Amino acid sequence: MDLKEKLISSFMAFEEQLDLSSPIHEMRTRSLKQFEEIGFPTKKEEAWKYTSIAKLLKNDYSIFPKKETTIELKNVKKFFLYDIDTYKIVFIDGVYSPFLSDTTHDGIDVCLMSAALTRDKYKATIEKYFNTTAKQDDSLTALNTAFTKEGAYIFIPKSVVAEKPIQIIYFSTSEQGPMLLQPRNLIVAEENSQVQIFERHQSLVSHQVLTNSVTEIFAAENAIVDYYKVQNDLEEASLIDNTYVSQKGKSHVSVHTFSFGGKLIRNNLNFYQKGEYIDSTMKGITIIGDKQHVDHYTLVDHAQPNCESHQDYKGIYADKSVGVFNGKIYVNQIAQKTNAFQKNNNILLDDTATINTKPQLEIFADDVKCSHGCTIGQLDKDALFYLRSRGIPKKEAKGLLTYAFANNVLESVKIPAIKTRINKLIANKLGVSVGHDL
Amino acid sequence: MLTVKDLHASVEGKEILKGINLEVNPGEVHAIMGPNGSGKSTLSAVIAGNEDYEVEKGEIILNGEDLSEDDAETRAHKGVFLSFQYPVEIPGVTVTNFIKTAINASRKAQGLDDMPAKDMLKNIREKAALLEIDSKFLSRSLNEGFSGGEKKRNEIFQMAMLEPKLAILDETDSGLDIDALKIVANGVNKLKSKDNAVIVITHYQRLLDYIVPDFVHVLHNGKIVKSGTKELAHELEAKGYDWIKQLAD
Numbered sequence: 001m002d003l004k005e006k007l008i009s010s011f012m013a014f015e016e017q018l019d020l021s022s023p024i025h026e027m028r029t030r031s032l033k034q035f036e037e038i039g040f041p042t043k044k045e046e047a048w049k050y051t052s053i054a055k056l057l058k059n060d061y062s063i064f065p066k067k068e069t070t071i072e073l074k075n076v077k078k079f080f081l082y083d084i085d086t087y088k089i090v091f092i093d094g095v096y097s098p099f100l101s102d103t104t105h106d107g108i109d110v111c112l113m114s115a116a117l118t119r120d121k122y123k124a125t126i127e128k129y130f131n132t133t134a135k136q137d138d139s140l141t142a143l144n145t146a147f148t149k150e151g152a153y154i155f156i157p158k159s160v161v162a163e164k165p166i167q168i169i170y171f172s173t174s175e176q177g178p179m180l181l182q183p184r185n186l187i188v189a190e191e192n193s194q195v196q197i198f199e200r201h202q203s204l205v206s207h208q209v210l211t212n213s214v215t216e217i218f219a220a221e222n223a224i225v226d227y228y229k230v231q232n233d234l235e236e237a238s239l240i241d242n243t244y245v246s247q248k249g250k251s252h253v254s255v256h257t258f259s260f261g262g263k264l265i266r267n268n269l270n271f272y273q274k275g276e277y278i279d280s281t282m283k284g285i286t287i288i289g290d291k292q293h294v295d296h297y298t299l300v301d302h303a304q305p306n307c308e309s310h311q312d313y314k315g316i317y318a319d320k321s322v323g324v325f326n327g328k329i330y331v332n333q334i335a336q337k338t339n340a341f342q343k344n345n346n347i348l349l350d351d352t353a354t355i356n357t358k359p360q361l362e363i364f365a366d367d368v369k370c371s372h373g374c375t376i377g378q379l380d381k382d383a384l385f386y387l388r389s390r391g392i393p394k395k396e397a398k399g400l401l402t403y404a405f406a407n408n409v410l411e412s413v414k415i416p417a418i419k420t421r422i423n424k425l426i427a428n429k430l431g432v433s434v435g436h437d438l
Numbered sequence: 439m440l441t442v443k444d445l446h447a448s449v450e451g452k453e454i455l456k457g458i459n460l461e462v463n464p465g466e467v468h469a470i471m472g473p474n475g476s477g478k479s480t481l482s483a484v485i486a487g488n489e490d491y492e493v494e495k496g497e498i499i500l501n502g503e504d505l506s507e508d509d510a511e512t513r514a515h516k517g518v519f520l521s522f523q524y525p526v527e528i529p530g531v532t533v534t535n536f537i538k539t540a541i542n543a544s545r546k547a548q549g550l551d552d553m554p555a556k557d558m559l560k561n562i563r564e565k566a567a568l569l570e571i572d573s574k575f576l577s578r579s580l581n582e583g584f585s586g587g588e589k590k591r592n593e594i595f596q597m598a599m600l601e602p603k604l605a606i607l608d609e610t611d612s613g614l615d616i617d618a619l620k621i622v623a624n625g626v627n628k629l630k631s632k633d634n635a636v637i638v639i640t641h642y643q644r645l646l647d648y649i650v651p652d653f654v655h656v657l658h659n660g661k662i663v664k665s666g667t668k669e670l671a672h673e674l675e676a677k678g679y680d681w682i683k684q685l686a687d
Contacts, residue, residue: 039491087673381490383526388539389486390596391514400531404579407530423530 031145038139061180065094113151151184174207219251249275289318317353333364399432447497456660460633472657517603588611611645623648643675
C-alpha cells in the first residue's frame with residue numbers, strides 16, 4: 001500500500017478520535033477528497049519541476065503520534081533561543097510537551113491548536129480565520145488540513161504588543177520509526193498589534209522524518225509580524241513548509257528563512273496583500289552541501305494599490321547540493337504604484353552543485369516599479385587576493401567572503417539574539433572564525 | 439631587502455612588465471612614478487603575489503629568499519604588504535575581526551599562538567590612534583560604505599598592525615583630500631624604521647611632499663627608464679611625463 005492509500009484509509013480511524021459535529025469535520029472531509037483527487041505533486045507539474053518528493057514517499061511512515069516521548073531540557077537547550085526570555089510551544093513527535101513549553105493566556109493567546117479547534121472560547125476566531133488563506137487546491141496543504149490536529153495557536157488582540165518573542169519548536173525522535181508529521185499553525189495579529197515568532201523543526205536522532213507543515217498568518221491593519229524560520233535539521237529529515245500570509249492595509253510582515261540543513265526542504269511561501277500601503281518582506285539564506293536540496297517557491301499577490309514587496313534570497317551551494325528559487329510576483333491591474341523587488345544571488349562552491357532560479361513576473365498594472373535579478377557566480381577574485389595579501393590563507397579567505405556574501409541578509413533581523421545565532425551558524429557552516437567584537 | 443631582477447610579467451598573454459630591475463635596502467623609501475598604463479600597479483600586484491599575473495621571467499628576492507613560488511598569503515607572512523588602490527568591501531566582517539584574523543593567520547604560519555586578546559586590543563588602540571581612527575569605525579564592516587579617505591586610512595592602519603618589512607603603497611593618495619593625505623603620510627612616516635622599507639607608487643608628486651623618497655624611479659612601458667633622487671619627482675611634476683616618453687623611445 002503506498003503512502004497515499006495508507007493516508008486515505010487511515011482517515012476514518014483518525015476522525016473517530018475527534019468531534020464529528022465540529023464544523024472542522026466537514027472541512028477535513030472535503031480536504032481529504034481534494035487530496036485524493038490530486039495526489040502528491042510530481043515533477044510533471046511546473047511548480048515541482050526541479051524538486052521530486054517521490055523517493056521520500058516510499059518510506060513506511062507512521063502517521064499518528066502514538067505516545068508522548070520525554071526529553072530532557074539540557075539535551076535540547078541548544079535548539080532554543082535560550083539567552084532571551086520567550087514564550088515557547090514545543091512538540092515532540094507531534095505531541096505537545098508541557099514540560100518544555102511556556103504558554104500564556106495573559107493578554108495574548110499562545111497555546112495549542114488542538115485546544116483552539118475544540119473549545120468554545122476560540123470558536124469565533126477559528127471560524128473567521130482557520131483554513132481561509134491556505135490554498136484549497138494544493139494537495140499537500142489539503143492533506144495537512146484533513147489531518148489537522150495539533151500545532152501552535154497564537155492570537156494577539158488589537159493594539160497589543162507581544163512583549164516576548166514566541167518560539168514554536170517541533171522535535172522528532174526515532175522512537176516510532178519513519179514518521180510523517182503534519183503540524184498546523186495559526187497566527188492572528190489584530191489591528192495595531194505586534195508579534196515576533198521563531199520556528200524550528202529539529203530531529204534529535206538522524207531518522208526518516210517528513211514534516212508537511214501549514215502555517216496561516218493573518219495581519220490586520222497596521223499589524224507588524226516578524227517570522228523567523230530556522231531549518232538546520234539532520235541529514236535524513238525533510239520538510240515541506242507551506243506558509244500563507246494574509247495582510248490588511250498598512251501591515252508589515254516579514255518572513256526570514258534560514259536553510260542550513262536537512263535532506264529536502266521545500267518552502268512554499270505565499271503573501272496575499274488585501275489592503276493598501278502593505279509591506280511584505282521575504283528573506284532567505286541557504287547554505288547547503290552533500291546531496292541536500294532546498295527549494296524556495298514564493299508568491300506575492302499584489303492585489304491592491306500602493307504596496308511594496310521585498311525579496312532577497314542568497315544561496316551557497318557546495319558538493320552535489322541542489323538549490324531552487326522560483327519567485328512569482330503577481331500585480332493585479334488595480335494595484336497601481338506597486339513596488340516589487342526581488343533578488344536571488346547564488347554562489348556555487350563546486351562544479352557539481354546546481355541552482356535553478358526562475359523569476360516569474362505577471363504585471364497587469366501600468367504604473368508600477370518591479371525589479372528582479374538573479375546571479376550565479378563564484379567568489380570575486382580581487383576580493384580573494386585582498387584577503388590573501390593580508391596573510392589569510394586561501395581556504396579561510398574563501399570562507400570569509402562566502403560569509404560576507406550571505407551575511408548582509410541579516411540586516412533586517414530585528415531580534416539581536418537571532419542575528420547573533422544565525423551569524424554563528426553561518427560562520428560554523430562555512431568553517432570561518434569571525435570571533436566576537438572587542 | 440628587496441631585489442627585483444629582470445622581471446617580466448603578463449596578464450592574459452599581454453606582456454606588461456618588460457624587464458624591471460630594482461634594489462631596495464632597509465630603511466629606504468622608493469617612489470615609483472609613471473604615466474597611466476606604464477605597469478605601476480602590475481608591479482605591485484606581482485610583488486604581492488596576485489595570481490592573475492603570469493611571471494614570465496626574472497626574480498623577486500626578499501631578504502635573500504626567492505618569492506616566485508610563494509602564494510600571496512605566504513608572501514604576507516614573510517613581510518610583504520600591499521596597500522590597495524581599491525580596497526575591497528567585505529560586509530559582515532568588522533575591521534577589528536578582519537585584522538585579528540589576519541594577524542593570527544600570520545602568527546599561526548610562524549608557529550605562534552593567537553595574540554592574547556588583551557595585547558590585541560592594546561595594539562589596535564595604539565595603531566588606531568596613530569591614524570586618528572575612531573573606535574566606532576573599527577566595528578564597522580570592512581570598507582563597506584567607507585569614504586575614499588577612510589579606506590586609505592584603514593589600509594595604513596592594517597599596515598601598522600601587520601608591521602611588514604616591505605610595504606608597497608599603490609596610489610595611496612588617490613581619492614584623498616589634503617587632511618586625509620597628511621594623516622596617512624604621517625602614519626607611514628611614524629611606521630618607518632631602519633629595518634623596513636617602503637615603495638610608494640604614485641602618479642603625482644603630491645604625496646611625495648609628505649612621504650619623502652630616497653629614490654625615485656620612472657616607469658614607462660613596463661621598464662624603469664629613469665632613476666634619481668627626490669628632485670626627479672619635482673622635475674616630472676613640472677614637465678609632465680612626455681619628455682620621459684620621448685627619452686625612452
